[in-house]
Amino acid sequence: MPAPGSSRAQPLTRAHVVDTALAILAGVGLPDLTMRAIGTELGVQQSALYHHFANKQALLGAVADEIIARGPRRISPPGDWQDRARQRCGDIRDAVTAYPDGADLVMSMWAFGMGGNAPFVELCDLLVEAGLTVEVAPTAARTLLHFVYGHAYDEQSHDHAARSGITFGQRAPTDFDTGVDIVIAGIKGLL
Incomplete structure (x- = not known):
């Protein structure tokens, strides 16, 4: 369920969660990259994230993969x-x-x-x-x-x-x- 005031119309996807985690990482760093912060940013309850990732470590693993994937490839x-x-x-x-x-x-x-x-x-x-x-x-x-x-x-x-x-x-x-x-x-x- 979206948070009050959220205009989230699209269904939550694994890619949305990873993108949001990367945006938070870019803004505040690893100590403040929490499931709560990601849920708040996405306008969903924390529990909704666990439909896509078994735990925070699994999410961080996907974020690590994405950091490498988005990096330069000369x-x-x-x-x-x-x-x-x-x-x-x-x-x-x-x-x-x-x-x-x-x-x-x-x-x-x-x-x-x-x-x-x-x-x-x-x-x-x-x-x-x-x-x-x-x-x-x-x-x-x-x-x-x-x-x-x-x-x-x-x-x-x-x-x-x-x-x-x-x-x-x-x-x-x-x-x-x-x-x-x-x-x-x-x-x-x-x-």
Whole structure:
């Protein structure tokens, strides 16, 4: 049932819930992304959301998938696997940093096996194609993603602290590209 004053005419869909969750995430960040806030924004009772998602974690998993899906997807450059891996890592970083706390959300859902798995699968496939064994490629892909998500989380944490008036002194320029190059060089050593 719509909330008083709501002009909601269309039926509630899974896509509406995820879109609304993303809008709230973009506006206020992860701590305030609650089922109550989503229901209020949609003009429905919280219980209506559970017709589409078993629990909040399932919703957050879908939000993580959507963050990745909406992220940039530059055309893979012709060339070696290293350039393609660098580009994909940059696209993933841009996707998760497009939303406040996006890195935290995607990283957590991926770690729990509840969402955000597409980059892992893509990197595994790329690394197998490059010549890694199917036994080693998942470890190499996880290592790349740990760096990408960890670096993005670090950036977002410092940005949040700065907005909150917390200062940590002078922050060094980002070293994302160098870090990705170091991880890729390590992977190359396994080939």
